[in-house]
Amino acid sequence: MSFSVRQVRAPRPLRALAAVLLAGALLAGCSTFSDEGRAQYERGQGENPDATGTAEATESAKPEPPYDVRPLLDPKKKYLGVAADGAPARMTAVQDFAKRAGKKPNLIEFYSAWGDQYEQQLVQNSWDYGAVAFIAWEPFKTSLKDIASGRQDAYIREYAQSVADLNLPVAISFGHEMNGFWYPWGTKKATAAQFTAAYKHIHDIFDDEGATQVIWVWSPNVTHPMPNVKLKPFWPGDDYVDWVGVIGYYGATGPNTYKTLYGPTMTEIRGFTKKPFIIAETAAQAGERKPADIESLFQGTADRDDVIGFVWFNFDKETDWRINSGPLSEKTFKKQAANPDFGFDVTKP
Known part of the structure; x- marks a missing residue:
């Protein structure tokens, strides 16, 4: 969230319960696997070309394949996401959001502090509801330097192993808003080189552990x-x-159109990558302009083929970001969400 309005985080849920394994079908597409990660993936499919023995023995020893996230990376339709109070430990707020929006969200974001275990039950709850879990992983309890140097490797490996064990897709955003100055991993206490080194080190360990179920999200403000x-x-x-x-976010002051709010940032990013955009956190501040802001968000996202959706921060904290902060705002959100471009079955993207 932009520094200018909000400094709050959703409460972290309880520790996870037992994992529930679920395998997915293997589909074609692109990926961000490293060579080692690809090798892990192929071994999971029993496709190691160096393996010896009969085909029958190979088949009998074949483990469950890792869930293939590739069809979720650039779907034909757009994600309608939400971050909501208590979710996904409790789904009451998500169900209320869905009722008011007239459509179920298919991406549920929550926040996890560095040092927390991978909360398997929350990811499972999201999936059982029909949504991909989206974790904002916040390194409050360590430094980027320590992560990159390997001092946190035991924790990272345990986390990655839990991801692999659950075997469900999950989006992870590490150190979001790193280009801002309001977080410990931001520009006042860390450098861009330290951020990229930490990010890549985490990703490499996940590949080493075969945790290829992750959709990796890079989230600048x-x-x-x-x-x-x-x-x-x-x-x-x-x-x-x-x-x-x-x-x-659409605030009471500052940029108040899709083009002025997101355009300069997206244009700069297109100078070095063509990866798809997702609006990882957004909402509109309560007030007379909120219905217009909601319409701007939906229309702007619908008009850009390279933006695959957004996550609405549906909290009443410091200001009322919820879609039902006023009757006209709720009505507008429901009308815009009816667009068939938004929302799809994440199990069949």
């Missing part, structure tokens, strides 16, 4: 609060990112 901070130095590279998760 929109650039207007800090126009002199260039984004390219923070870019880990196309091999390390699946979604560019731009974060930007």
Whole structure:
């Protein structure tokens, strides 16, 4: 969330329950696997060309394949996402959002602090509802330097192993809004080189552990609060990112159209990558302009083929970001969400 309005985080849920395994069908597409990650993936399919023995023995020893996230990376339709109070530990707020929006969200975002275990039950709850879990992983309890140097490897490996064990797709955004100055991993206490080194180190460990179920999200804040901070130095590279998760809110002041809020940031990013955009966090501040802001968000996202959806921050904290902050706002959101371009079955993208 942009520094200018919000400094809150959703409460972190309880520790996870037992994992539930679920395998997916293998489909064609692109990926951000490294060579080692690809080798892990192929071994999971029993396709190791160096393996010896009969075909029958290979088949009998074949493990469940990792869930193939590739069809989810650039779907034909757009994600309608939400971050909601208590979700996905409790789904009451998501169900209320769906009722008011007239459509179920298919992406559910929540926040996890560095040091927390991978919350398998929350990912499972999201999937059972019909949505992909989206974790904003916040390194409050360590430094980017320590992550990149390997001092946190035991924790990262345990986390990655839990991802692989659950075997469900999950989007992970590490160190979001890194181009801002309001977080410990931001520009006041860390460098762009330290961020990219930490991000890539985490990704590489996940590949080493065969945790290829992750959709990797790189989430800068929109650039207007800090126009002199260039984004390219923070870019880990196309091999390390699946979604560019731009974060930007419609506030009472500042840019108030899709073009002015997101346009400069997206244009800058298109100078170094063609990866699909997703608006990783957004909402509109309560007030007379909110219905117009909601319409701007939907229409702007619908008009761009390279934007695959958004996540609405549906909280009443410091200001009422919820879609039902006023009757006209709720009515407008429901009308816009009826667009068939938004929402799809994540199990059959």
